[in-house]
Amino acid sequence: MSIKRIRLLIWKEFIQLRRDPMLIRLLLVMPVVQLIMFGYVVAVDVHNLTTAVVDLDRSTTSQKLEAAFTGSGYFTVTQHPASEDDLRPLLDRGTVKVALVIPEGTHDRLTRGETAPIGIIVDGSDSQISAIGSGYASQIVAQFNSARRDELGVTVAAPGVDARIRVMFNPTLDPVNTMIPGLMAAIMMISLMVIMSQAVVKERESGTLEQMFVTPIKATEYLIGKLTPYAALATAQLLLVAAGGIFWFRVPFNGDFWVVLVGLLLFMFTCLGLGLLISLVSRTRHQAQQAVMFLMIPTMVLSGFIFPIQSMPAVIQPLTNLIPLTFALEVLRGAFVKGSSFEALAVPLLALAGFGVVIFSAAVIATRRRIAE
Amino acid sequence: MMGSRSFDKLRAGQARPADQRSERPIADLSEAATSPAIAVSGLTKRFGDFTAVDKIDFEVPRGQVFGFLGPNGSGKTTTIRMLTGTLRSSSGNALVLGEDVIRRPERVQPRIGYMSQKFSLFEDMTVDENLRFYAGVYDLSPQQFTAQRDYVLKMADLVGREDELTRNLSVGWRQRLALGAATIHEPELLFLDEPTSGVDPVARRQFWDLLYDLASRGVTLFVTTHYMDEAAHCNRLAFIYRGRIIASGSPAELRTEHMDQRIFDVSTRDADPALLWLEQSPEIAEAYLSGASLHAVVPSGSRLSAVELGEQLAVAGFAGATVAEVEPTIEDVFVNLVSRQR
Numbered sequence: 001m002s003i004k005r006i007r008l009l010i011w012k013e014f015i016q017l018r019r020d021p022m023l024i025r026l027l028l029v030m031p032v033v034q035l036i037m038f039g040y041v042v043a044v045d046v047h048n049l050t051t052a053v054v055d056l057d058r059s060t061t062s063q064k065l066e067a068a069f070t071g072s073g074y075f076t077v078t079q080h081p082a083s084e085d086d087l088r089p090l091l092d093r094g095t096v097k098v099a100l101v102i103p104e105g106t107h108d109r110l111t112r113g114e115t116a117p118i119g120i121i122v123d124g125s126d127s128q129i130s131a132i133g134s135g136y137a138s139q140i141v142a143q144f145n146s147a148r149r150d151e152l153g154v155t156v157a158a159p160g161v162d163a164r165i166r167v168m169f170n171p172t173l174d175p176v177n178t179m180i181p182g183l184m185a186a187i188m189m190i191s192l193m194v195i196m197s198q199a200v201v202k203e204r205e206s207g208t209l210e211q212m213f214v215t216p217i218k219a220t221e222y223l224i225g226k227l228t229p230y231a232a233l234a235t236a237q238l239l240l241v242a243a244g245g246i247f248w249f250r251v252p253f254n255g256d257f258w259v260v261l262v263g264l265l266l267f268m269f270t271c272l273g274l275g276l277l278i279s280l281v282s283r284t285r286h287q288a289q290q291a292v293m294f295l296m297i298p299t300m301v302l303s304g305f306i307f308p309i310q311s312m313p314a315v316i317q318p319l320t321n322l323i324p325l326t327f328a329l330e331v332l333r334g335a336f337v338k339g340s341s342f343e344a345l346a347v348p349l350l351a352l353a354g355f356g357v358v359i360f361s362a363a364v365i366a367t368r369r370r371i372a373e
Numbered sequence: 374m375m376g377s378r379s380f381d382k383l384r385a386g387q388a389r390p391a392d393q394r395s396e397r398p399i400a401d402l403s404e405a406a407t408s409p410a411i412a413v414s415g416l417t418k419r420f421g422d423f424t425a426v427d428k429i430d431f432e433v434p435r436g437q438v439f440g441f442l443g444p445n446g447s448g449k450t451t452t453i454r455m456l457t458g459t460l461r462s463s464s465g466n467a468l469v470l471g472e473d474v475i476r477r478p479e480r481v482q483p484r485i486g487y488m489s490q491k492f493s494l495f496e497d498m499t500v501d502e503n504l505r506f507y508a509g510v511y512d513l514s515p516q517q518f519t520a521q522r523d524y525v526l527k528m529a530d531l532v533g534r535e536d537e538l539t540r541n542l543s544v545g546w547r548q549r550l551a552l553g554a555a556t557i558h559e560p561e562l563l564f565l566d567e568p569t570s571g572v573d574p575v576a577r578r579q580f581w582d583l584l585y586d587l588a589s590r591g592v593t594l595f596v597t598t599h600y601m602d603e604a605a606h607c608n609r610l611a612f613i614y615r616g617r618i619i620a621s622g623s624p625a626e627l628r629t630e631h632m633d634q635r636i637f638d639v640s641t642r643d644a645d646p647a648l649l650w651l652e653q654s655p656e657i658a659e660a661y662l663s664g665a666s667l668h669a670v671v672p673s674g675s676r677l678s679a680v681e682l683g684e685q686l687a688v689a690g691f692a693g694a695t696v697a698e699v700e701p702t703i704e705d706v707f708v709n710l711v712s713r714q715r
Contacts, residue, residue, distance in 0.1 A: 008509040012495065012502075019497040019538075207491030211555075214457045214487035214564075215510045216479060 001221055009217070009225025017229060023195065031187045031237050035244045038179050049133050052079035052087060052096040059107035061148075065118070068144045069100060074136045087121065097123045098133045110148070131308070180245030181260075181336035182305050185328040187241055188234050188264070189271050190296065195230055196275020197288040200367075205285065219368050227272050234268060255335035259342055259349075263331035266352040270324045273360035280366040299325050324359075327351040398591045399559045408471035410435045410562050410593035411456060416465035418451050425451040427616035428465065433595060433609070435561075438588050440607030441597045442707065448616040449597040453566050456595070457487050470562055483511060486560035490567040492551035496540035500531055503539055503554055511558035518557075525553030528583065545576035552583060556592075563587065565596045569603065581606055601704035610703070612710055619710050624703055631710060632701045634658060637679055639667040639686070641694035650689050656682075659712055668705060669696075 017023060051069065055062045069075045079096055081087055090096045101119035109116040120137045203209040212222060245251040274295070282288035300306060302316070303325035309317060320326045327348035334340035334348075342349070411433040418426040426448040433439040443449050454460035456469055458478025466473070472480045494503050504525060508518040526532045529549035531542075539547060548568065556563060565584075569577045581603070588594055596607065604610055604624065611621035620631055639660075641647045644667060651660035651669050656677050659670040671677050683696040701709075 004512070005510060008506060012498070012506050015502060016495065016497050206496060207489055207493040208495055210459070210489060210491075211487065211493035212510075213459045214482065214485070215507070216482045216512075217510055218479075 001218060002216075005217055005221050006225050006228075009222060010228050013225060013229040017233075026194070027191055027233055027237060028240075030191060031241050032244070034183060034187055035180070035241055035248075038183050039245075039249045048076045049074055049098050049136075050079075050096045051075040051077045052081055052090050052099040053077050054081050054084055054087060054099065054101045056083075056104045057102045057106040061107040061110055062102040064148075065102060065106075065141075065144055066100070068140050069137070072136065072140050074133075074140075084119075091121065091123055094123070098137065100137070178333050180241070180249055180251045181332035182329045183245070184238055184241045184264070185267055185325060185332050186300070186305050188238055188268060189299070189325055189328075191237060192230060192234050192268070192271040193275045193278070193292050193295070195233075196227075196272055197278040197282070197292050198285055199226055199230070200276065200279035201282045201285050201288045220364075223276075223364065223367055227276075231268060231272065234271075238264060251336070253336060254339040256339065256341060259335040259340065259345060260332060262342075263328060263335060263345070263349060263352065266349065266356050267324065267328040267331075269356035269360050270328075270352065273356065273363040274324075276363035277359065277366060280363065299323050302326070304329055321351075324352065324355040327355070399561065399587070408435075408468070409433055410437070410470060411439075411595065412466075412468040413456070414466050416452070416455060416467050417463045418448075418455060418460065419463045424616050426455070426462075429613070429616075429618045431611050431618060431621060433593060435593050436588065436591050437608040438584065438594045438596065438606065440604045440610040441595060441613065442599070442601075442604055442610060442703075443597075443613035444599065444711075447613045449613060450566055452613070453487075453564050453595070453597065457485060457564055458482055483558065484561050486555040486558070486563040488551050488555040488563070488565050488568050490570045492547050494539040494547060494551055494554065497538060499536050499538055500526070500542075500550060501535040503550065504557060507554045507557050513558060521557050521559075525550070525557060529553050544572055545579065548572055548576065548580060549583065552580070556587065560592065562593045562595065565594065567597055567599065569598065569600060577603070601702065601707060604703040604707075612707060614711055614714055619714060620706075627703065627706050628701050631706050633673040634701075634709065635671045635673075635675075636699050636701045636705050637669040637671060637682055638663070638697050638699045639669055639682070639694055640665070640696075641667070641686070641691050643691055647686065647691050647694065650686070650691070654685070656685075659708065661708060663702070663704060668699075668708075670705070670709065 053066050053069070055066065066077060070077055075098060079090055081090065084101055087099050087101070091099065099119075099121040101121065103116075103118065106116045106118060118141070120134060120141075122133045122137070200209065203212075213219075246253055275292075278288050278291045278295075282291060302312075302320045303323045304320060305325060309320050309326070312320070330348040331345050331352065334345050409432045411431070413432070414430045415428045416426060416430075417424065417428050429448075429452065441449055441452065451460065455462045456467055456474060458469075458474045458481055462475050467475055469481045470484050474481045495506065498506070501522070504522050505518070508521065513521065526535065529546060529552070531537075531546060531550060534542075539550060542550065552568070569580055572580065577600075584594055584596070584606075596603075598604065607624065609621065609623055610627060612619050612627075620627060622630065639647065639651065644662070648660055648662065648667055651657050651667060654660075656671065656675060657669045658672045661668055669682065679696045679698050683694060686694040686696065
């Protein structure tokens with residue numbers, strides 16, 4: 001292996017990258033657009049959930065409770081149906097996503113020091129909303145309870161809800177916090193697959209691949225020369241997304257830097273390998289594009305990037321284990337948000353390593369074979 | 374004959390470019406006695422059930438222009454790929470510049486050059502960057518690179534256009550630049566896989582002049598082509614058909630040894646019906662289009678004369694047809710060889 005030839009190949013690759021304005025735009029603009037899109041779309045979704053309040057108590061307590069919901073910013077009360085029966089059509093039509101039912105006698109029960117049950121109904125057709133909406137609602141109720149106790153100076157043990165909520169509940173912008181780390185992995189995957197899949201097939205089409213293998217360039221030198229620039233670009237993109245997430249969307253970085261790095265590197269190998277494989281198998285650039293699209297859709301749908309895996313049918317759930325992105329998301333979300341350690345993330349990290357080794361070796365073998373056959 | 378004219382021109386010392394560098398021999402031909410440029414025996418390549426190259430044997434002496442002819446899909450490119458060390462053979466031996474290219478391609482590759490019909494330049498890189506890349510690949514020193522770059526730019530007529538993207542060059546320039554890039558390391562042996570396909574006749578002539586220039590400096594050239602007129606430019610030829618070499622020798626040898634039949638050149642305005650008539654005539658073994666006229670092959674035993682064939686054509690309604698016996702061209706030899714194989 002000659003370092004000099006590898007440097008030459010990298011130099012060549014960067015020159016060609018520079019001459020491809022579309023590619024540069026794609027590489028720099030895509031992460032920014034996706035960051036804004038996913039960051040804000042998710043954030044907006046969580047705020048302003050349309051809410052109906054059925055106030056059967058008509059007391060100061062019920063008014064305070066409603067005010068607590070409105071004041072939180074997550075819920076916008078748009079309807080005040082007279083009875084619970086009127087709720088169903090509103091939810092069915094999607095006019096409201098959340099309904100709050102305050103039964104008659106709530107105020108009286110609370111004054112007597114009893115637990116007062118209130119009903120919160122959440123539109124379950126959207127798993128994201130149901131999870132987030134019910135979470136926020138419980139948090140608001142808990143805050144309301146503690147505020148009331150403080151007001152009254154009551155020190156008696158409060159209803160059990162309080163303790164449960166604190167465990168379940170995380171910072172205010174929870175979905176963005178999980179979305180941005182996920183986005184890092186997704187953007188890396190999309191851009192690496194799109195570029196890598198074109199990289200080799202383009203050179204085969206133009207005949208330069210054939211030419212290079214008549215020279216003293218070795219298959220390994222060619223591969224390293226090809227992959228290094230793209231790995232560098234992918235890293236730059238990752239930094240861009242991470243910076244955007246941390247400084248613009250204020251995603252807290254609670255995690256271990258090394259866990260994130262190892263996870264991303266392992267996943268990068270998988271992505272480079274997949275792109276390379278597609279490029280080697282495809283006869284034309286068009287074919288390579290089609291293959292990327294074909295892989296991308298199940299990846300986005302099944303990885304848990306957009307739809308939570310827990311809400312998928314039991315039959316489908318095992319399939320998510322075939323998608324490398326699933327494990328990358330698990331590692332990044334775990335490490336970024338919860339600060340999970342290497343031990344806690346051992347399973348997804350090993351899975352990523354497995355995917356990386358298998359796919360990347362397949363790509364290397366395919367390169368050698370393509371050249372030799 | 375186009376070829377001999379070019380050779381004469383070359384011998385007269387008119388070959389261009391006439392700078393000092395281009396006169397210097399690249400390969401030392403005194404070595405020629407020790408090992409041929411290429412020696413192939415029993416070379417075979419199978420792809421599954423399909424045998425692309427079937428036990429071929431041939432030898433290319435150093436300093437020769439060797440033409441490797443055959444229709445598309447006959448095994449030309451497969452052979453070149455084995456000889457350049459990019460494809461493993463199924464069986465057989467191939468010595469290139471005295472080295473076993475199948476087992477030790479890395480010993481051969483720095484000493485050979487390769488140019489394909491695709492011209493294989495990086496289209497999104499400039500003339501200078503392309504040369505710089507290939508010079509680096511062959512590990513040329515900065516001094517060597519400067520000298521070679523000047524030579525290639527002059528040879529390809531690209532002085533002053535160093536910073537143009539090769540994508541924007543027209544075909545003739547691209548072809549000459551590709552030749553320059555493929556020979557930047559002054560290889561002793563150059564493989565050319567249909568280097569002139571898709572190039573206009575003027576550029577083809579200029580290109581062959583450059584090839585003679587290389588040959589005059591001792592470089593062995595291994596050229597595949599399906600332009601039969603180009604075949605006459607070669608010192609030696611080998612015909613490959615369906616993976617087998619069906620004939621080889623100098624153009625003159627091939628014309629005499631493999632042609633015991635006579636060729637009549639038939640010119641008529643009604644070429645299509647005349648061709649049909651000739652094909653159906655019992656006295657004609659074969660008829661086909663050759664350039665603007667028709668060629669009719671008369672079997673070796675036949676005493677048919679040109680005048681008689683002209684009269685027969687006139688009777689058949691082709692009044693203006695002129696018939697003349699001609700020397701068989703390489704194309705005639707090739708058609709004849711292929712029809713015998715069938």
